Amino acid sequence: MRISSYQRELRNEVRRLIHDPVLLGIVLVVFGLLAVFIVLPLVKVVQFSLWPGGQFNPKYFLNFFRKSYYWRPLINSMIVGSLVSLFGTIVAFIFAYGITRTDIPGKGIFRLIAMMPIVSPPFLIALAAILLLGHHGVVTEALHLNWDIYGLPGLVLTETLAYFPIAFMILEGVLSKIDPAIEEAALDMGASKLRTFLTVTLPLAIPGIASAMLLVFIRSLEDFGNPVVIQGNFQVLTVAAYHAVTGMYNMPLGATLAIFMLIPTLMIFVVQKYYVARRSYVTVTGKPSGVGLKSTEPHVKYPIFGLMILLSGVIILLYGVVLFGSFTKIWGIDHTLTLKNYQYVFSVGGQYVLDTIEIALIATPIGGILSMIIAYLVVRKRFLGRGLMEFVSMLNFAVPGVVVGIGYILAFNTPPLRLTGTALIIILVFIFRRMPVGIRDGIAQLQQIDPSIEEASSSLGAGFFRTFTRVTLPLVAPAFLSGLVYIFVRCMTAISAVVFVVSASWQLLTVALLYEVDQANLSAAAAYGYVIIAIVLAAIVLMRFVVEKLFQKGFSPIARE
Amino acid sequence: MKKALLILSVALVLFTAAFALGAAKQTLHIYTAFDADQAEVYIKAFEQSHPDIEVKWVRLSSGQVLARIRAEAANPQASLWFGGSNTSHIAAAKDGLLAPYKESLAWQFMPKQFKDPDGFWVGLYVGYIGFVSNTEFLKKVGAEAPTSWQDLLKPEFKGEISLAYPFSSGTAYTTLCGMLTAIGSPEPGFDPQDDAYIKAFDAQVHHYNESGSACITQAGQGEVGIGIAFSHDILKKGIAKGFPVVMTFPKEGTSYEIGGMALIKGGPEPELAKIFYNWALSKEAQDLYKQFYRIPLNPEATVAEGCVTASDVKVLPIDLLWYGEHKDEIIDHWHEVTGK
């Protein structure tokens, strides 16, 4: 009897797991967590949509296509997404090219500006847009414009600026990783710099550009904060789902809208990961080396420099106006400076500040370590179901925050897991929401380590825990700690999932901010925004200090000479 | 390995200690539809006169409160619903989400048009829907402030109106009920003239907000020209704040709300909720409404100067009970007509 090789391999893998109970235990625990906190909410969303009230009933699903006020938001979201991914990538490309391929001055500052939207709640930009270009905005008034920024223009502007940093990071990596020898060879054969750029550089960068566009598209589709503020009458799907759930308690409707949000993002995610990423000729790991060809011709350099200054100016203006607004009494009417707004934040919102920081501080290390464990399992170990673990843990990359939020309140409102209303549910949303990014970073960090080092540890008798804690973690520690800061930042600026799970006992700063915007208390909202930014900056500075102190001696985990 | 377990257990202990410490006082969880800064005032006053009770509250618009307690029906997170248009309370009572409290003396003394006959909710205040218009805007377009529902359809007001979504805000739902009663047949529900009006009105709206009183600040700041909200909010947040706005009422008659309060069925702290309930109806608590221009329902409480009362405006005969019970249908139909 011939067993298929697949069955044989399966049987061997099972046997191997049984002999390594520690590994088996960890694998089971991780799968359990992924199943409950990533898969179950999604299952619940589908269940509530197609089996409302326990019976199979595709009514809501079909209604989606019949009622224009259901499907139009989807079309709108797609339109916004397409425009945002296009413009966001263009803006990102200008910055990335300017920084990696020219010799313009002030690169450090430009990089900083390009990353600014990441450390703040993304919808702060929408707030700024209204302060400037709203119906009674400062610029609208000054120029006597008959038009305001609500609706499609507002959405495109705010989301482009909020999400271009993502594209920027990808493009910066791609442009600086292209082997200079390839471009030099082209020049050597007589191609002009322009021709080299168009026929060599750009084609090599295309997978990266495609990835950037797709990822920005996903972020735009799932954006909740900006639309809630500035969509006007141009409704998008995320806000519609929110209304369905919190305004109308129509869970089946909310779940259905969530599904239609999920379909495009999942499709795009799959295309990006399995099609585009595979065709990359350039790997983006480690820090950019920036040694490609530099464009020093004035007719290239100056326009790019000019554009970058313009864009940077816009960004600084937006953040600046919010900062200024946070010190004004009543925006639009009374611009006398006052600290009243900050007092308001710390009195009415004082508990929110504490709650938010406390929850973020708990979620961050747990999320970081869990991500690192999963990254380690996926990269270093071979076991039954490894591919599945990798796929599921990356799934949340494609799931919009609103869908996660809805899924969590559907899944965790009844025994045996009654978590609604607790801090725990918020912590869990924080941990699992952005875990894919943590895992991807963890994988990159682990790939920097010579595998022989960890194999040596196993060879000497150390099991999973000892190897992980004594050898792996210390070697990735500096990058790991820096990674923790990003998790903390994401916790502090999150809105789309957590707006569903805050409760009487636990409130968050971003939700309070949104409330103030809705109440048209723009000055108070601005103050909330800058309190969040201040906390985030403090965390970044603190962590940098800690990392420097702990790792001054510095060593290289790459033993190959 | 042992070290890891030690650290974990220390962390766990610290964590639980932190939680436990918070539980030294008695805690009452409430949902309130009052604006945050008003709620803060009322609740702080309660805490001051009841120093052993700590109140944890969340501010949601009344539609959102209804949605929240519906979602939490199996495991209610709050014990009391404080404020918000009673149409939502009526809907909640119909769904069996509230607990009756007929034993309250305050409830017993409340006139019957301001309370639920079975004790499921009680009125705290009354409010009237009015229009708030930015005077500079009016000057710019050369129009008078609207004095009827039909005025709202004037071409110079196109894209200049804001109000809340009727499903999330009690204010907006009350407004909708008023429109449906004033336009076409006064019978409750949509009739064809109502459909036409709502569609035309929707075209005039610049954007919808989540909460009812946001449009007042927006009108005050000039973000929009006209807002529709409750008179007490217009007085407090618009006129008293010094915004260049003026308040008017529709001559056909305006809608009104009874601000309600109810005990949430199965809430975690029913006894503490009752204490708050009775306090909220006392003269001491209702006197606080003065600064916010609300009209208290406790006859002994003082009413603020300038408050708009029933003698100042014409009131529509709205069947609040019907509208409360049929909220879902009305909202569905609204979706159909507006396409939003």
Added chain:
Amino acid sequence: MNDVVVRFEHIVKVFAEGSSREVRAVDDFSLSVGRGKLVTLLGPSGCGKTTTLRILAGFEFATSGDVYIEDRRVNDIPPQKRDTSMVFQSYGLFPHMTVYENVAYGLKVKHVPKVQIKRQVAEVLSLVGLEGLERRSVGQLSGGQQQRVALCRAIVTKPKVLLFDEPLSNLDAKLRKGTREQIRRLQQELGITSIYVTHDQAEAMSISDAIAVMNAGRLQQLGPAEEIYSRPANRFVADFIGEANFLPARVTAVADGQVTIRLFERDLTVEQDTPRFSPGEEVDTVVRPEAVDVIGIGEGDVDAEILFSHYTGSVVLYALKLPDGNRMEVQVANPKERGLLPIGTVVGLRLHRKSLHLLKKET
């Protein structure tokens, strides 16, 4: 006492099975290693030697076949439980730990008391001449020192099997010889059963008790260095180890332990009993370049013309053309004595009879 410590039985390892990139890295490999012996897996890159070693260590899993350590089947047992220790090509030292911490690591895992650890570490470090360097950070050591620390770390735990994965390939040539000696002496002193992987035949030949020559995943020949060199089992082994000429000949007679062949129109008798040849069979004669004398024309077994001389100081390797047009290489030691012969010279060649070896023709 013939005590087998390591046993490979019909190990097969296939990568990317079923796909278009399927690769059979190890093909039906079987081997037994006795206690205290050092066996080397030798072969060109891609021959499967490292894969086989890693299967023994537990870092790879065999597709089929069994691995035994002291009669215990270890196929499914994770690496940390196998009681093997590996010295890696890149050393795999823990960069964030000192020399002491690196070497003590395995002992700490075994919960050996601290006092004993200190003693054992000091002992093993002195064995390789690194005494006193406990406190150094490994990044501060030279390549050779790092290699020795890796060695100490692996042996201090007294594993049942010691594994070496091309440990010397990152060292300079000069260091290699000295270190090679040190490793072998240490291994013999401590009597640890060892499996060594390398592609360097000189290394393999100088330190092994037996060499397993591998090619394309298969074992070609197993035996001590001398046997592999003078009695290669097939053309690959003959060609891979040292240099070889393959001269076609025909068997004329077979007797007990002797085979007579017809080569260069002469009858030569070769002492060889395996494999069995039959009269009339065509064979290849393995003639090592150093097993030929260069003498005057007509004085040897055949005359040949010099095509090129590769002079390397201590020897000169002449490439010559035989009368039938085939090419042959002959090595002459200390060329200074005789003088370098120019291209075009015709010389006589005499084969050393005892050094001839016959191979069956391979298709």
